[in-house]
Amino acid sequence: MSEVEAASEQFNEVKLDDCCATENIESPPSNNPEHLCVTIGATVPTGFEQTAADEVREKLGSQSRISKDRGKIYFDISVESLSKVHGLRSVDNLFVVVQEFRDYQFKETKEDVLKDFEDLAGKLPWSDPLKVWKINTSFKKKKTKRKKLTQQNIISKEKVDDEQGDLRAEKNVEEQVTNYTMEEVLETIENQDGIIDETPILAFSKIVSEIPSAIEKEKGLNESHKEEAESQVLKFRVTCNRAGENHSFTSNEAARDFGGAVQDYFKWKADMTNFDVEVLLNVHNNEIVVGIALTEESLHRRNITHFGPTTLRSTLAYGMLRLCSPQPTDIIIDPMCGTGAIPIEGAAEWPNCYHIAGDNNPLAVKRAANNILSLLTKSQVKESKAFWGLPIDAIQWDICNLPLRTGSVDIIVTDMPFGKRIGSKKRNWNLYPSCLQEMSRVCRPGTGRAVLLTQDRKCFAKALSSMGHVWRKVHTVWVNIGGLHAAVYLLKRTTQVFIHPAELQHDREMP
Numbered sequence: 001m002s003e004v005e006a007a008s009e010q011f012n013e014v015k016l017d018d019c020c021a022t023e024n025i026e027s028p029p030s031n032n033p034e035h036l037c038v039t040i041g042a043t044v045p046t047g048f049e050q051t052a053a054d055e056v057r058e059k060l061g062s063q064s065r066i067s068k069d070r071g072k073i074y075f076d077i078s079v080e081s082l083s084k085v086h087g088l089r090s091v092d093n094l095f096v097v098v099q100e101f102r103d104y105q106f107k108e109t110k111e112d113v114l115k116d117f118e119d120l121a122g123k124l125p126w127s128d129p130l131k132v133w134k135i136n137t138s139f140k141k142k143k144t145k146r147k148k149l150t151q152q153n154i155i156s157k158e159k160v161d162d163e164q165g166d167l168r169a170e171k172n173v174e175e176q177v178t179n180y181t182m183e184e185v186l187e188t189i190e191n192q193d194g195i196i197d198e199t200p201i202l203a204f205s206k207i208v209s210e211i212p213s214a215i216e217k218e219k220g221l222n223e224s225h226k227e228e229a230e231s232q233v234l235k236f237r238v239t240c241n242r243a244g245e246n247h248s249f250t251s252n253e254a255a256r257d258f259g260g261a262v263q264d265y266f267k268w269k270a271d272m273t274n275f276d277v278e279v280l281l282n283v284h285n286n287e288i289v290v291g292i293a294l295t296e297e298s299l300h301r302r303n304i305t306h307f308g309p310t311t312l313r314s315t316l317a318y319g320m321l322r323l324c325s326p327q328p329t330d331i332i333i334d335p336m337c338g339t340g341a342i343p344i345e346g347a348a349e350w351p352n353c354y355h356i357a358g359d360n361n362p363l364a365v366k367r368a369a370n371n372i373l374s375l376l377t378k379s380q381v382k383e384s385k386a387f388w389g390l391p392i393d394a395i396q397w398d399i400c401n402l403p404l405r406t407g408s409v410d411i412i413v414t415d416m417p418f419g420k421r422i423g424s425k426k427r428n429w430n431l432y433p434s435c436l437q438e439m440s441r442v443c444r445p446g447t448g449r450a451v452l453l454t455q456d457r458k459c460f461a462k463a464l465s466s467m468g469h470v471w472r473k474v475h476t477v478w479v480n481i482g483g484l485h486a487a488v489y490l491l492k493r494t495t496q497v498f499i500h501p502a503e504l505q506h507d508r509e510m511p
């Protein structure tokens with residue numbers, strides 16, 4: 001059973017009437033959680049808002065509203081789709097919307113604005129969003145446990161890497177695994193209700209068998225600890241994201257005063273680092289959205305375990321791949337793959353295509369291979385069976401001289417060196433024209449396409465200008481990569497058959 005299916009089954013089991021330690025919730029909890037409808041907000045890579053909206057429409061059947069605030073979309077769901085929301089590939093962070101003010105009228109002075117924020121806390125419709133938060137929390141708990149267990153399996157199986165950094169990372173995971181508390185052990189055992197996959201339970205039984213008598217002793221203690229924990233108040237924090245010129249307050253001031261009022265209203269405990277609930281106050285010009293976070297860390301961290309200097313977010317990789325609409329049996333290459341973020345996302349999401357990851361740096365190829373291996377291991381654990389198939393290979397090659405037949409590739413998706421952390425702007429003047437030429441050779445005339453990301457737009461434009469006979473630029477998406485203004489170009493391969501420059505020269509010289 002997949003995580004998504006398991007989570008869906010959980011919805012019926014969640015008790016909704018204990019969603020928070022407060023009596024201030026406005027409306028009584030609904031008896032019919034299946035018909036709970038809420039608005040979900042999602043942060044997405046800037047420039048790929050439409051891609052995310054398309055994915056939401058395809059996978060959830062919901063229309064999205066793209067926010068004026070770049071990098072966000074909003075869509076309505078009924079609560080049973082919540083697990084599908086977590087399965088979206090184009091979204092980074094998720095939150096449930098408490099209330100949205102599209103044209104908020106700010107008062108003149110800072111004091112008045114902050115006073116309004118204080119008053120707002122008690123007037124918001126918290127009830128349904130908190131129910132969704134609660135359901136989401138139970139889903140996340142299962143997921144976190146499964147993640148920890150999966151990591152343990154990976155440690156025992158993963159033997160490939162010998163890089164120092166990677167060994168350190170493994171050690172950290174090991175420490176995390178051996179640091180399980182008794183309560184976590186017991187809680188996991190108590191939850192063996194078909195939700196946790198078989199293999200992780202087996203992996204966990206090793207830990208359990210080492211401490212059988214301790215479990216019995218601790219079980220009594222654990223019951224009372226649990227009761228105590230349940231009666232504890234929730235911990236929360238408010239995060240304010242503010243963008244816009246004409247605000248008389250800072251994000252810290254807004255978070256402080258709004259947060260204080262939320263605390264008074266719910267009687268929750270403020271805790272900046274170890275919180276249960278994260279309340280979001282997003283202010284963009286005169287638009288305000290109050291939400292509750294549904295993700296603790298960005299969902300873009302799904303595939304990569306061995307990072308490199310310029311690892312691309314998987315959500316952005318997904319957006320780039322989607323731009324060229326992969327079809328079953330397509331051969332898709334990333335000729336400058338680095339850690340393999342693009343082809344790995346491709347293999348996970350388009351398993352009917354064949355993906356090749358290549359790079360000229362042996363360290364990068366090794367990282368990509370390790371990331372593929374980690375994903376294979378993860379898939380084996382998740383599926384609880386031997387799973388050897390991911391349609392992907394990693395190879396060391398030079399993009400200027402690819403060991404591939406002319407016209408044999410359907411799609412090229414790559415993140416080119418910007419000339420900042422990798423390579424140099426000077427080297428790009430030679431690299432980019434050679435790249436575009438070799439890519440035009442391997443890419444199928446007439447139907448082939450390429451999606452190329454670069455921040456060195458000047459050099460790219462120059463190189464492309466002399467390739468008009470083989471490449472046609474059809475679309476540009478402007479993106480923000482760690483504060484750098486970059487572009488993703490969608491190119492179509494023209495029908496022009498590739499002629500090697502040497503042949504052209506030879507033809508010219510013939511009388």
Ligand SMILES: C[S@@+](CC[C@H](N)C(=O)[O-])C[C@H]1O[C@@H](n2cnc3c(N)ncnc32)[C@H](O)[C@@H]1O
Pocket residue numbers: 308310311312313335336337338339340341342358359360361364397398399400415416417418422423
């Ligand atoms: C921006 S990085 C790619 C990062 C990658 N998307 C990731 O997620 O890790 C560009 C990559 O191009 C590779 N590269 C540079 N020159 C190359 C060449 N001539 N042939 C193949 N790869 C090359 C670099 O080694 C580097 O890994």
